[in-house]
Amino acid sequence: MSHLPPTHFLSLPPPSPSSSPISSTSTTTGTGTVIPDTTTLAAHDFDVDSRTAFMPPSPPLARLPVEWEAWEEVLDGAVRGRLMLGSKVEEKGPGMGIGKDEEREREREKSEVWRESVRALPILPIHNLKKSPEPVLRRAHHVLAWIMHFYIHTLPPSSAIVIPRPLTIPLLRLSAYLKLPPMLTYSDDVLYNWRYENPAGEGEGEEDVHMPGDRESLMHPHALRALTTFTSTSDEEQFYMSSARLELAGCTTLELMRSIMDELFVGDDIAVRRITEYLGGLKDSIGELKERLMSVKEGVRPEVFYHDIRPWFSGQDSNAGREWVFEGIEELKDDGVDVPKELSGASAGQSSLIQALDVFLGVDSYADLEADGVVRGDEEKEAVKEKEMEKKENRRIERSTFMKRMRVYMPRHHRNFIEHLSNNPRPLREFVKRVVRESLSTSTTTTYSSSTTTSSSFSITTTTSSSLSLSSPSSSSDTTTTSTSTSSSATTTPALALMQAYNASLMALKAFRDAHMIIVALYIIGPARRKAAGASSSAGAGAGANGANGANGLSGGGGGERVSEYVSSPVSGTKEGGGEGGNRPLKGTGGTDLVRFLKGVRDHTKDAVMVVPGMEASLGSK
Numbered sequence: 001m002s003h004l005p006p007t008h009f010l011s012l013p014p015p016s017p018s019s020s021p022i023s024s025t026s027t028t029t030g031t032g033t034v035i036p037d038t039t040t041l042a043a044h045d046f047d048v049d050s051r052t053a054f055m056p057p058s059p060p061l062a063r064l065p066v067e068w069e070a071w072e073e074v075l076d077g078a079v080r081g082r083l084m085l086g087s088k089v090e091e092k093g094p095g096m097g098i099g100k101d102e103e104r105e106r107e108r109e110k111s112e113v114w115r116e117s118v119r120a121l122p123i124l125p126i127h128n129l130k131k132s133p134e135p136v137l138r139r140a141h142h143v144l145a146w147i148m149h150f151y152i153h154t155l156p157p158s159s160a161i162v163i164p165r166p167l168t169i170p171l172l173r174l175s176a177y178l179k180l181p182p183m184l185t186y187s188d189d190v191l192y193n194w195r196y197e198n199p200a201g202e203g204e205g206e207e208d209v210h211m212p213g214d215r216e217s218l219m220h221p222h223a224l225r226a227l228t229t230f231t232s233t234s235d236e237e238q239f240y241m242s243s244a245r246l247e248l249a250g251c252t253t254l255e256l257m258r259s260i261m262d263e264l265f266v267g268d269d270i271a272v273r274r275i276t277e278y279l280g281g282l283k284d285s286i287g288e289l290k291e292r293l294m295s296v297k298e299g300v301r302p303e304v305f306y307h308d309i310r311p312w313f314s315g316q317d318s319n320a321g322r323e324w325v326f327e328g329i330e331e332l333k334d335d336g337v338d339v340p341k342e343l344s345g346a347s348a349g350q351s352s353l354i355q356a357l358d359v360f361l362g363v364d365s366y367a368d369l370e371a372d373g374v375v376r377g378d379e380e381k382e383a384v385k386e387k388e389m390e391k392k393e394n395r396r397i398e399r400s401t402f403m404k405r406m407r408v409y410m411p412r413h414h415r416n417f418i419e420h421l422s423n424n425p426r427p428l429r430e431f432v433k434r435v436v437r438e439s440l441s442t443s444t445t446t447t448y449s450s451s452t453t454t455s456s457s458f459s460i461t462t463t464t465s466s467s468l469s470l471s472s473p474s475s476s477s478d479t480t481t482t483s484t485s486t487s488s489s490a491t492t493t494p495a496l497a498l499m500q501a502y503n504a505s506l507m508a509l510k511a512f513r514d515a516h517m518i519i520v521a522l523y524i525i526g527p528a529r530r531k532a533a534g535a536s537s538s539a540g541a542g543a544g545a546n547g548a549n550g551a552n553g554l555s556g557g558g559g560g561e562r563v564s565e566y567v568s569s570p571v572s573g574t575k576e577g578g579g580e581g582g583n584r585p586l587k588g589t590g591g592t593d594l595v596r597f598l599k600g601v602r603d604h605t606k607d608a609v610m611v612v613p614g615m616e617a618s619l620g621s622k
């Protein structure tokens with residue numbers, strides 16, 4: 001980088017990770033100099049590693065320092081005791097819960113003894129914890145959050161949920177310090193919940209363990225083990241570790257994003273060709289993420305996931321009206337700790353990697369640009385268009401609300417990273433639009449300015465004389481449409497190749513979301529349906545069913561649902577709208593009406609594809 005001028009953004013220091021949200025436009029230095037805040041993606045201060053992406057490059061701390069050993073012991077007790085879900089202990093009926101009353105009583109006693117050990121804990125101060133390095137803080141959140149979920153979900157379903165002071169006080173204090181909800185998060189169960197299979201390779205302070213050369217061996221299904229599980233099943237361990245492998249694969253994705261950002265800074269015609277090439281790689285890397293996602297099927301059985309594992313993650317919002325009371329919270333008012341509002345369960349929706357992709361590709365922002373996108377036509381057409389726009393707008397709001405909420409559950413450095421990316425002054429999508437516009441309006445394009453442009457009029461017609469505009473598939477918002485001429489050979493210009501490569505990356509992300517819906521159908525919708533069918537026929541549903549706190553399920557229908565039914569049909573809100581008892585939608589652990597929501601997010605991704613009307617086929621955009 002020695003050829004870069006000192007003012008180039010690659011030569012500048014990263015912003016402070018503690019500032020939240022990060023200002024993307026400028027930072028004032030100690031000497032008062034204002035420097036642009038546009039650091040590279042691999043900045044260590046964002047806790048993003050070029051070899052392991054959002055996963056830490058060395059194994060997370062496996063045990064807290066002795067000062068907080070009491071917490072570790074209580075957690076050990078829960079894991080070793082193989083405590084059962086309270087709902088499962090109480091569940092009765094053929095094939096449900098525990099068969100014999102005395103067994104049921106034994107389980108009740110066992111979990112009550114353990115909960116008593118939580119209530120008997122001393123209130124350990126966290127003063128020194130706050131001075132500890134990040135891995136210690138992460139481990140402390142992991143341990144306390146895990147204890148809390150064990151505590152809540154082993155309670156009988158009829159009892160009030162009161163989280164005892166010895167847990168409330170340190171957990172709320174620590175969470176406030178870490179700017180995290182006092183909950184089990186995706187970072188607690190995936191990012192910071194692994195060790196090497198071979199304990200010899202384990203250890204604190206081991207740096208640079210994930211060299212690029214051993215990435216493949218880390219991807220082996222048994223290379224990584226989970227530190228903590230609720231059920232001690234290999235299904236649960238594989239559930240976490242398959243997400244961990246997906247996160248590790250994200251280093252290629254982030255590296256390509258970084259390279260593209262470097263080229264966006266330069267922004268000339270060579271950059272256009274390079275970005276096109278990198279986007280090809282990005283598409284492939286998203287394809288790899290999809291493969292990693294699907295590999296969850298190799299080690300995780302759907303019924304075990306749905307009935308035995310998933311209920312442990314639930315938050316207050318999927319706890320069917322049972323409020324979580326944090327005992328002693330009033331004592332923390334002076335520390336600025338208030339009643340927590342964010343109490344959603346752990347979900348991979350909290351993955352920074354997927355959100356980073358959304359932000360980078362502009363899936364997040366494009367709909368905002370469509371506000372003026374109503375095509376003027378006859379009245380009827382206009383009404384349809386407006387309805388469509390309204391639907392899209394609602395979808396966008398729901399999605400963006402969820403995404404923003406999920407950011408609260410991300411480690412603060414990763415949240416800062418996403419905010420930083422969102423505020424990128426040279427967004428990829430704007431660049432692609434500008435390059436294509438310029439290419440369509442002039443036949444010779446040499447350089448592309450890196451300043452943000454607003455839409456400008458240009459005129460083109462195709463060889464078939466149809467009017468062209470650069471737009472999203474179902475709107476003409478991105479630019480205006482008028483009339484000059486071009487020919488179909490435009491598909492071979494660098495500008496259109498760029499647009500095609502950009503669209504291909506978006507479609508790869510859409511394919512990821514299609515695959516995700518298949519997984520959701522297999523792991524949630526199918527078992528929920530079978531449970532509902534079993535409950536209504538009292539015939540038993542096979543695997544031990546404890547339900548997801550009684551809040552989930554689908555009405556009607558037996559087993560044998562077709563996965564494709566959920567993946568390809570448009571959002572309707574009908575089939576998935578009924579719950580057990582016929583009136584509750586199936587909920588995600590993040591509290592969403594999951595089928596409608598996931599389809600909306602998937603469709604929103606596809607809507608971001610850019611189209612030059614009349615050239616859809618040649619651009620392969622659909």
Ligand code: HEM
Nearest residue numbers: 243347348349351354519520523588589590591592594601
């Ligand atoms: C058995 C495996 C999985 C199941 C059953 C599952 C289920 C769900 C559900 C129900 C939601 C809806 C949001 C909520 O309320 O929680 C969701 C959202 C989401 N999940 Fe998964 N998930 C699985 C694996 C993964 C993995 C491995 C990833 C990638 C890291 C992932 C990424 C996402 C994302 C990014 C969202 C937010 C919606 C979106 O951006 O498309 N999921 N998931």
